[in-house]
Amino acid sequence: MVKNRFNNLTSKQWLPFQKSWYKFDSITELLIKNILFFTKVDDETNRSPNIFIDADDKVIKQLAKDELLMNRNFITKKNLEKTDKLDFVIFNLLDIPGQKREADKIIHQLLDDISSIQSKIIHRKFILILIKNEFNKGKFIPRAWELAKTLQQYLSLKDEKIGVDLREENLNQEKQKPNYYKTKNDIVYSLYFRKDERSKFDGMSLKHPFSYYNTKQERAKIFNRKFASWQIVKPPPRKKDEILHPAKYPEVLIQSFIEHFTDEGDNVFDPMSGTGSTQVAALKLGRNAFGTELSEFFGKIANDRCKKETEKTSLFEKKDVKFSIKIKDAVKISKKDFQPVDYIITSPPYWDMLNMKGAENQAKRKAKGLLLNYSDSKDDIGNIEDYDQFLNELVRIYFNLFDLLKPGKYFTVIVKNIKKKGSNYPFAWDLSERLSKKYILCPESFWFQDDQSIAPYGYGNTWVSNTFHHYCLTFQKPGSVVK
Numbered sequence: 001m002v003k004n005r006f007n008n009l010t011s012k013q014w015l016p017f018q019k020s021w022y023k024f025d026s027i028t029e030l031l032i033k034n035i036l037f038f039t040k041v042d043d044e045t046n047r048s049p050n051i052f053i054d055a056d057d058k059v060i061k062q063l064a065k066d067e068l069l070m071n072r073n074f075i076t077k078k079n080l081e082k083t084d085k086l087d088f089v090i091f092n093l094l095d096i097p098g099q100k101r102e103a104d105k106i107i108h109q110l111l112d113d114i115s116s117i118q119s120k121i122i123h124r125k126f127i128l129i130l131i132k133n134e135f136n137k138g139k140f141i142p143r144a145w146e147l148a149k150t151l152q153q154y155l156s157l158k159d160e161k162i163g164v165d166l167r168e169e170n171l172n173q174e175k176q177k178p179n180y181y182k183t184k185n186d187i188v189y190s191l192y193f194r195k196d197e198r199s200k201f202d203g204m205s206l207k208h209p210f211s212y213y214n215t216k217q218e219r220a221k222i223f224n225r226k227f228a229s230w231q232i233v234k235p236p237p238r239k240k241d242e243i244l245h246p247a248k249y250p251e252v253l254i255q256s257f258i259e260h261f262t263d264e265g266d267n268v269f270d271p272m273s274g275t276g277s278t279q280v281a282a283l284k285l286g287r288n289a290f291g292t293e294l295s296e297f298f299g300k301i302a303n304d305r306c307k308k309e310t311e312k313t314s315l316f317e318k319k320d321v322k323f324s325i326k327i328k329d330a331v332k333i334s335k336k337d338f339q340p341v342d343y344i345i346t347s348p349p350y351w352d353m354l355n356m357k358g359a360e361n362q363a364k365r366k367a368k369g370l371l372l373n374y375s376d377s378k379d380d381i382g383n384i385e386d387y388d389q390f391l392n393e394l395v396r397i398y399f400n401l402f403d404l405l406k407p408g409k410y411f412t413v414i415v416k417n418i419k420k421k422g423s424n425y426p427f428a429w430d431l432s433e434r435l436s437k438k439y440i441l442c443p444e445s446f447w448f449q450d451d452q453s454i455a456p457y458g459y460g461n462t463w464v465s466n467t468f469h470h471y472c473l474t475f476q477k478p479g480s481v482v483k
């Protein structure tokens with residue numbers, strides 16, 4: 001049996017925490033779960049771990065008297081001088097009652113605080129920050145992402161867990177005047193950093209100021225409904241032709257977006273169609289479905305699925321819905337190829353992860369004789385090894401779609417942050433930052449997976465989550481809607 005050197009949990013208790021999303025209805029409960037995972041009372045020496053915590057006094061008191069957390073010492077700014085060794089560090093930037101400071105000040109204070117305690121943090125120990133993105137006066141300010149990207153230069157960004165805040169008092173109480181796409185303000189990021197051999201703390205300052213994002217542009221006023229900030233879908237098992245594709249998304253998920261962002265008869269588009277899930281979802285809802293796909297093999301599957309869909313239901317006898325998926329490199333799409341579109345929803349290759357030996361699922365797929373990657377084409381952006389080059393190419397493709405999308409209309413991209421060879425590449429955040437130079441960044445929503453088995457990565461040694469959340473990033477093309 002593997003000895004657990006990381007915490008005092010049994011393997012059965014270890015696994016559920018590894019899921020990359022969780023729901024909570026009290027901050028105390030959330031912190032207890034984290035403290036139990038990230039601290040260890042040493043069985044031999046009986047040494048009690050020291051936990052630095054910056055949170056509301058009431059919460060700290062509750063934690064200090066909780067039976068589950070016996071033998072843990074809680075250290076605050078007030079009694080910091082008592083210790084020179086910190087085993088775990090927590091900053092709660094969610095709600096500090098009576099201290100409604102401006103967000104910018106809170107972030108600067110956090111950087112100062114980390115600078116001043118960093119020498120006490122034990123090598124390879126973790127720092128947890130709880131923080132929300134913000135939607136304020138029509139502007140989406142991704143504070144959590146910006147902070148994470150800044151801190152990543154000083155500490156290793158190890159992981160993230162997406163929390164759904166079920167506390168009543170915290171749901172967005174904003175008066176009903178939502179003229180633009182928005183979600184419930186209930187997503188909390190648990191960001192996990194580690195002090196390790198890569199850490200350096202010189203000149204710590206905010207390197208990704210929020211103004212970087214293009215938030216000043218006028219929003220088109222068309223939607224007046226809130227969209228879910230997260231959803232769990234239970235797709236039916238994939239059919240024979242669909243399973244051939246290594247990374248397909250479920251039609252039911254895409255239907256919820258299409259219903260929200262379009263009307264019947266609108267044109268829906270996907271530049272990387274794969275098996276045609278976007279188009280099948282659009283057709284089911286009486287929308288026209290267009291797109292491109294590089295691989296001839298998958299392009300045929302996609303077109304066949306669309307054809308079957310249009311033959312299947314009587315809906316299509318009444319409505320004149322069209323579909324067309326062209327075999328084409330998405331970077332070469334021109335305005336002349338398709339009619340102007342009302343909504344784009346798509347998911348790109350998650351960098352070159354399918355080419356990584358030992359990547360999730362690869363071994364199982366190989367055993368079943370299924371395809372391991374999309375293609376060997378050099379134009380397939382899933383074959384680009386260099387991260388920056390991959391991002392550049394993808395952004396080039398998405399910028400190229402700008403002319404195809406009608407003004408004021410929306411564009412959703414489904415992606416994941418990526419862990420590769422022990423490093424964290426915040427693909428979703430990097431992509432948002434780049435795309436927001438041309439499109440207006442809207443609040444994020446999540447697709448949570450709840451039907452996957454959890455693998456005990458890092459058991460007994462370190463924290464590595466199973467990434468079961470996908471970012472559904474939504475952007476709007478600036479300008480007024482013309483029907």
Ligand SMILES: C[S@@+](CC[C@H](N)C(=O)[O-])C[C@H]1O[C@@H](n2cnc3c(N)ncnc32)[C@H](O)[C@@H]1O
Nearest residue numbers: 248249272274275277294329330349374380381
């Ligand atoms: C994540 S998959 C899309 C899966 C699709 N959403 C589905 O549900 O079937 C990404 C797709 O992008 C395609 N692709 C990669 N590079 C491309 C390019 N330059 N132009 C068009 N398609 C490309 C791949 O062949 C792959 O099918």
